[in-house]
Amino acid sequence: MSVSNFKTLGLSKWLVESLTAMKITQPTEIQKHCIPKILEGRDCIGGAKTGSGKTLSFAGPMLTKWSEDPSGMFGVVLTPTRELAMQIAEQFTALGSQMNIRVALVVGGESIVQQAIELQKKPHFIIATPGRLAHHIMNSGDDTVGGLKRVKYLVLDEADFLLTDTFASDLGTCIGALPPKNKRQTLLFTATMTDQVKALQDAPNIEGKPSLYSYQVESIDQVAIPSTLQTEYLLVPEHVKEAYLYQLLTCQEYIESSAIIFVNRTTAAEVLRRTLFRLGLRVASLHSQMPQQERTNSLQRFRANAARILIATDVASRGLDIPIVELVINYDIPSDPDTYIHRSGRTARAGRSGDAISFVTERDISRIEAIEARINKKMTECDKVHDTAVIRKALTKVTKAKRESLMEMEKINFGERRKQRKNQNLSKKSSRA
Numbered sequence: 001m002s003v004s005n006f007k008t009l010g011l012s013k014w015l016v017e018s019l020t021a022m023k024i025t026q027p028t029e030i031q032k033h034c035i036p037k038i039l040e041g042r043d044c045i046g047g048a049k050t051g052s053g054k055t056l057s058f059a060g061p062m063l064t065k066w067s068e069d070p071s072g073m074f075g076v077v078l079t080p081t082r083e084l085a086m087q088i089a090e091q092f093t094a095l096g097s098q099m100n101i102r103v104a105l106v107v108g109g110e111s112i113v114q115q116a117i118e119l120q121k122k123p124h125f126i127i128a129t130p131g132r133l134a135h136h137i138m139n140s141g142d143d144t145v146g147g148l149k150r151v152k153y154l155v156l157d158e159a160d161f162l163l164t165d166t167f168a169s170d171l172g173t174c175i176g177a178l179p180p181k182n183k184r185q186t187l188l189f190t191a192t193m194t195d196q197v198k199a200l201q202d203a204p205n206i207e208g209k210p211s212l213y214s215y216q217v218e219s220i221d222q223v224a225i226p227s228t229l230q231t232e233y234l235l236v237p238e239h240v241k242e243a244y245l246y247q248l249l250t251c252q253e254y255i256e257s258s259a260i261i262f263v264n265r266t267t268a269a270e271v272l273r274r275t276l277f278r279l280g281l282r283v284a285s286l287h288s289q290m291p292q293q294e295r296t297n298s299l300q301r302f303r304a305n306a307a308r309i310l311i312a313t314d315v316a317s318r319g320l321d322i323p324i325v326e327l328v329i330n331y332d333i334p335s336d337p338d339t340y341i342h343r344s345g346r347t348a349r350a351g352r353s354g355d356a357i358s359f360v361t362e363r364d365i366s367r368i369e370a371i372e373a374r375i376n377k378k379m380t381e382c383d384k385v386h387d388t389a390v391i392r393k394a395l396t397k398v399t400k401a402k403r404e405s406l407m408e409m410e411k412i413n414f415g416e417r418r419k420q421r422k423n424q425n426l427s428k429k430s431s432r433a
């Protein structure tokens, strides 16, 4: 392919200038292929590794077309998590600021009334989680959501996840409020192709529309993770995991590194946050049981490096783009290998290097094997924490910090509060997104 810059790919001059100001001048593979096809009016399925610039692959052509005819409710971007929606809304706002772009963020945990007011102002782009947008569609009149009938683009970012049963009903409601397929463009992007996404590639052509364009970046070695990502494992006995974690976070190599630690449960995230805080580390957390304001604050602190470490559940595993992250720790191993790919992809983005270290206990062996098979790469053993004498020394203070954290959580009834909130959530469908 001879095209090599955003102008020749067809993006508007003003947008190319905005990108240049952000030092984004050389299109990535996925951008080179998808931008011209989307500009031609084709639906698109794009698959490319984490951190390879998928957002601009859809934002670029949409913003270009919008600036030629800047009407209200031009495009809808759906994404599975609130924080990812916030990030994409910020990117659209930043890119389109000189064109007076109006971007509405429609996510759970924020004021429904405020969002309805925003929607009534006919924003150009709506960046939403499916649950909350579906809520507005079902509960508001035409003055709020009627404009959706004129939307020209629908994007499903993290399409593989949005197409699972979790989102089926809300997604159906959202799509039902949009123009039919032949009157809009549909753009799907993902870092992990699933059978559900692949099945859409073979869908019959839609009458009166150019054919669907499907592109998956093939790497020569077929490895599903960025080549700049180093994948390691650390064998740890279950009962001393915290001590190993503390040692790793304070070892010479990582003492100043910005790191995300992934756990499988919210309680584990809370225990770790409190324990590491007691041990003097600058730490924040992000999980679904935190009020939205706290979630947003935590992420802001982490982005600004006011917190060096973010302890998160999988609400943070997809899409978040935080360039300073050098290390991802899988403190718990995920059951789905694709989740490993998304988690680890929070580092080593846009060509930068990064490390992903997985804590492996005896019962995790089969999960690690499944991950290695999925990414088509063997992990190497991490040699940064090996001195058992040092671990033993750390163990005393780590155990004390953990015990105190657990007592503190018992005092504030953490588990109970969680259960109560869960029950409330079940009975309040509207707060799902």
Ligand SMILES: Nc1ncnc2c1ncn2[C@@H]1O[C@H](COP(=O)(O)OP(=O)(O)OP(=O)(O)O)[C@@H](O)[C@H]1O
Binding pocket: 023, 024, 025, 026, 027, 028, 031, 048, 049, 050, 051, 052, 053, 054, 055, 056, 190, 191, 318, 319, 320, 321, 323, 345, 349, 350
């Ligand atoms: N052509 C480019 N040149 C340099 N940097 C780029 C380019 N395109 C995008 N970027 C930057 O690369 C980073 C990753 O991009 P983006 O968040 O779109 O990745 P992604 O492919 O959507 O990843 P994920 O699968 O994790 O969601 C962002 O900081 C973005 O600004």
